[in-house]
Amino acid sequence: MAAAADPAGHAPRTYGNWRRPTSPGLLGLGTVGTMILLGGLIVVVLVVMLADLITALLVAAALGVVLLSIAVRDKHGMNAVDKGTARVGWWRQRTAGEHLYRSGPLGRTPWGTHQLPGLAAASRLTEHHDSYGRPFALVYVPATTSYTVVIGTEPDGAALVDEEQVDAWVSDWGLWLANLGDEPGIIAASVTVETAPDTGTRLRREVTTHLDPDAPEFARRLLAETVRDYPAGSSTVRAYVALTFTAARGGGKRRKPAEFARELGARLPALTAELQATGAGPAHPVDALELCEIVRVAYDPAAATAIDEAHATGEVPPLTWSDVGPSAHETSWDAYRHDSGLSVTWAMTGAPRGNVQSSILARLLAPHRDIARKRVTLLYRPIDAASAAAIVEADLRAAQFRQTATDKPTARDVLATRAAALTAQEEAAGAGLVNFGMLVTATVMDTGREMDARAAVENLAATARLRLRPVYGSQDSAFAAALPLGLVLPRHVSLPSEVRDRL
Structure with missing residues (x-):
């Protein structure tokens, strides 16, 4: 069998040159x-x-132990200090009973509602309208003084799409991310792709409302059989983009929700229109009720059927922001039990090495039979142009220092210097700079399927050439951060990220 050659001779486009910034030091420190x-x-x-x-x-020996605990790292880049800090934090959390949560009228909270736990406990939700008259939800997080708006998208995927069109989508997506650095007040962005089993309610509603009463009996039986059997094994894919802005003005004064909503409402149509050019499909702001349903189903997957049934009958689920949290949850070292589901969240510790094609995450984002609900969240922190130049130049100097610190530099040090120099050149030519990460959450309805879900995620990570590590000791926080709520994790930790990166 002969392989068809590309008449134009175009090679598949690849992407890469992402690197983690390093700080200069001696002996790998x-x-x-x-x-x-x-x-x-x-x-x-x-x-x-x-x-x-x-x-x-004795003092020198103690110093050697301290330095080894900092310098020796595992494949995930974790040293003994990082692991010890996580263990101490987990021990304090269990001692204080913070790993348990009970809410509602019979819960341990005095207000008697199903409030969100953990990092999102103090968040507040309001609804406003943009310049097109579309309602949009606005989430305020007092701990970080930030506002978050969520945009819902309906991507069609890359099936039966020309390679040139996919390359254009990727290029527009990179341009959209680069432009985020110029958006006033933006501090973070996230993209959440969620796959879940299809309840069949929407299909049944579509068939029953459009069924012709004079249709032949065979056609009616065929449609009834399709409605009964098709949802078994089928899945739905939803994607959300969350944009997080600071609540403070340039002078430091915090803006009220109504004041900030007026400003954001004028900018939101342009953001959604630019997002559609990236292959995201029709983009629309998520209103308050839809966001409540998203969060409620995440914490209680069994509620998805009831919510779909309510929409099928034309009813509006009476959900408010104080009722979307779990009625109970229990956090363990490496898992998170919440209402009707059990979830495990992984964090990306290493991006794919080398160059990759645009379909590198296809299998990771696709539905999987061993995972009831899967949520893949890409976290972005745009960097403004003024700070980007200083960051890439400092990273280049650090890479050059590591290469010249020894007479025989390793191949990785040489390649790191070349990559840092290329990044500096691209930034000088006008390219944007973005810090990014990834969280992967797998939820099962049956606790007996937990090990199957873990094995599935590890296998999918290998196909994507990603290095994933379970978020030990902070599963509840990682679960909330993977939701489209705009939680910026570096702003919730006690030790600033600038200090941690220089250890």
Whole structure:
């Protein structure tokens, strides 16, 4: 069998050159580790001068243990300090009983509602209208003083689409991300792709409302059989884009929801129109009721059938923001039990190495038979043009320092320097800079299927050339961050990310 050749001779387009910024340091240590090393050596010298050699050797041994705990990392880039901090935080959480949550009239909360737990507990929801008259939900998170708007999309996928069209979509998506850095006040963005089993309610409603009463008996039986059997094994795919803005003005004054909504309402039509050019399909702002349903079904997957049935009969589910949380949840070291579901969330610790094609995430985003509900969330933090230049130049200097710190640099150090130089050139030519990450949440209805779901996600991660690690000790927070709520995790941690990156 002969393979058909491309008459134009076009090779498949590939993408890559993403890298994690590094900080300069000696012996593989970052800036903070190098400072600890130099400070420790000074202390050792002082101990030798003021005490004896045995004491100095003990101090040097203690310093060596500290440096090893910082320098030695596993395949996920975690050192002993990171793992120890997670263990201590988990122990404090269990000691305080914060891993358990009971809400509702019989719960342990004094207000008697099903409020969202954890990072989203203090969030508030309001609804406004944009300049086109479309309603949109606005989520305010007091802990980070930020507002989040959610955009619903209906992507058609890349099936039966020309390669040139896919390349154009990817190019427009990169341009859309780059333009986010110029949006006033934006601090983060996320894209959530959720796959879930189809309840069949929408199909049944569509057939029953359009069925001709004079149709032949054979056609009526065929449609009835289709409505009965087709939903078994079928899935629905939904995608949401969440944009998070700071509530503070340039001068530092916080804006009220109504004031910020007036400003955002004028910008929202342009954002949705530009998003449609990326292959996302028709984009529309998500209103308050739809967002309540999204969050409610995430915490209680069994509620999806009742909500679909209500819409099928023309009813509006009476959901408010104070009723979308779970009635009970229990967080364990590596899993999260909530109402009718059990979820496990992984975080990306390594992007695909080398160059990849545009379909690299296709299997990870597709429905899987061993996972009842799967949620893949890409997290973005746009960087403004003023800060991007300083970041890429600092990263280039750090890569060059690591390469020249030894007479025989490794191949990875050489390639890292080339990648950093290429990134600096692209940024100087006008390209945008974005920090990104990924969270993958797998939810099962039967606890006996947990191991199957874990194995499925690990296999899918391998096909996407991703390095995923379960979010140990913080499964509840990671679950909430994977929802389209605009929770910016680096702003919720005690130690700033700038300090952690320099260890």
